[in-house]
Amino acid sequence: MLKILGKSSSINVRKVLWTCAEIGIPYDLEQWGAGAQATNTPYFLSLNPNGMVPVIQDGPATLWESNSICRYLAGKHQRVDLLPAEPLARAQVEKWMDWQATELNNAWRYAFMALVRRSAAHEDPAAITASVLAWNRHMAILDAQLANTGAYANGATFTLADIVLGLSVHRWMAAPIERPQLSAVDIYYARLSERDGFMQHGRNGLP
Structure with a gap:
């Protein structure tokens, strides 16, 4: 059976769990990360030298990086x-997956760490404001794409891009920030909420 190492509250672990739900893959989830088993141990670092979750073990194979795991599955x-x-x-789908992991994630990271995680290392008001502005600007890019497709990130059908972006949309919706009205994103969020996997692993009360 597929083994997933990672904390079930982690946004990146939830990408993998939602992918498993969509495909119907049984798995064994071991809790690793803050508040669970430490990821800085020699054993875990032998699996992922970055000390980050998720990691999967599928038979003799070990794989890390959440978007790569979703592609593999x-x-x-x-x-x-x-x-x-x-x-x-395939590249059109992966384009939006890569954009989520690089551009969108980098935009929200400082504001999320400051306003949700209450990190002492993220208390600069100017940096928080800049992060919120960048976050909203990137969400407006997604809104324009969704308005163009009329359905999902890459067109009329649900793909892996929507799994990774859907979790980011939920994080934006749940964050204590001032947000612009993005009607296509609102419709998208409601559409994703019709999927059991999103309700269980995305829109599950976790930011």
Whole structure:
């Protein structure tokens, strides 16, 4: 059985759990991370030298980086609806996955750490304001894309891009910040909420 190492409250672990729910993959979840088993131990670092969750063990294979894990699971189970086989169609999905992991995540990180995690290392008011502005600006990019497709991030059908972006949308919705009205994002959030996997692992009360 697939083993997932990571805290079930982690946004990146929840990407993997939601992917498993969409595909119907059984798994064994071991709690690792803050408040659970420490990730700075020699054993965990031998699995992921970055000391970050999630990590999966699938038979003899070990893999880390949440978006890569989601791609692997969709590919292994031949879910071309989630991750197309045709190179350009696949790249279009992966484009939004990569944008989520780099551009969008980097925009919200400081504000989230300051306002939600209450991190003592993130108390600069100017940096918080800049992060919120960048966060909202990136969400407006997503809103424009969703208005263009009329459904999901990459078009008319649900893909892996919507798993990773859906968790980010929930985080934005739950954050104690001033948000612009983004009607396409609101509709998208409601559409994702019709999926059991999102309600269990995305819109589950966790930021």
